[in-house]
Amino acid sequence: MALEHAILVSLLEQPGSGYELARRFERSIGYFWTATHQQIYRVLKRMESDGLLDVRDVPQERRPDKKEYSVAAPGRAALSGWLHEPIEPESLRHDLAVKIRGAAFDDPAALLHEVERHHRVHSDRLAHYLAGELRDFTGPGAPAPLDAGQELQHVVLRGGIAYERMTVVWLDDVLATLRRLGATGPHI
């Protein structure tokens, strides 16, 4: 269950509430792990009752109070244990690829709009990541030299950038292929 571990890493980097975690999962952590707020609240509750996390009620002005979570010693130990366990290299779950192969049994050209939409989303993500890299790591306002944590965050972000760049190039290839098939003849 890697959500637990992703939460431990995120809370070690910076303690925060469930709501704040959910927003982080839409941004930086979300580069490589996603979670909804429901899932996060549930797991936080379980982790706290398991003694992995500490909670602190934080009254706030002009907005609802929040519960700030931080990592307790057993949480840190649990993360460390996980880090020393081997994990399976992940495999893809790529719906769009299923669709592309399925298009052979339908109209390939009908997929064009869908693929173009995915192309836009991945281009946007790439631009977003590149802006983040400039802001946090390579731009003039970035800290230099980076500490170990920042170096590791940067190399993970470079992975996200490489993934989005690769995906955009591949989707160009897919679009060209679909157009070629649509132009040269009917489908099966």
Add this chain to the structure above:
Amino acid sequence: MALEHAILVSLLEQPGSGYELARRFERSIGYFWTATHQQIYRVLKRMESDGLLDVRDVPQERRPDKKEYSVAAPGRAALSGWLHEPIEPESLRHDLAVKIRGAAFDDPAALLHEVERHHRVHSDRLAHYLAGELRDFTGPGAPAPLDAGQELQHVVLRGGIAYERMTVVWLDDVLATLRRLGATGPHI
């Protein structure tokens, strides 16, 4: 539920038994979707009772009999309907990236073996995909010209190749970063 659709695509490309599907999911379809045999048998049963698939008992010599599934008309219609629906661009679920960020709170150098192992797995997958491409699409024994279905299978395979190639390059980057951190000083 994309497993249903992946099964429909696979059975349209070639009818087969649950066991054969499971092996395909370890190979070509598994480039972009994974499933265990238990999951496949269960879904096949449901799809058949929903009328999406036809079954045929096939007695075999020298090995147990099998049930050969093929796509019925409603199954084809269901696939077509899904192809015309938009889907969400997928997001990553990358455990290793969580580990890498987590290494800041442990010993970065301890991750080296793990990352090297992943590097080997992805290098092997890349070699495997490239061999498949040569065999089925670009080598001397490959059909030419390709039909629409083969063109689409090829473009999906090119996606898998691009993914593995990108991953191998990124893991080189990760290894260099971990070694640099291990060499220059202690962790947090």
Add this chain to the structure above:
DNA sequence: GCTTGCTATGCAACCAGTTGCATAGAACGA
């Protein structure tokens, strides 16, 4: 004769994650 491995199918229990819904105070704009 025994073990190992391959083909072939399946059940049962569990777990992670999604979807839909609910609540509630405060700010903000039409």
Add this chain to the structure above:
DNA sequence: TCGTTCTATGCAACTGGTTGCATAGCAAGC
């Protein structure tokens, strides 16, 4: 004043997927 958005938390029901286990025939090798 009314609807919308943002912060903040949560429950309940469901679904998709994993894990562990079971069965059974046949082939190959020791």
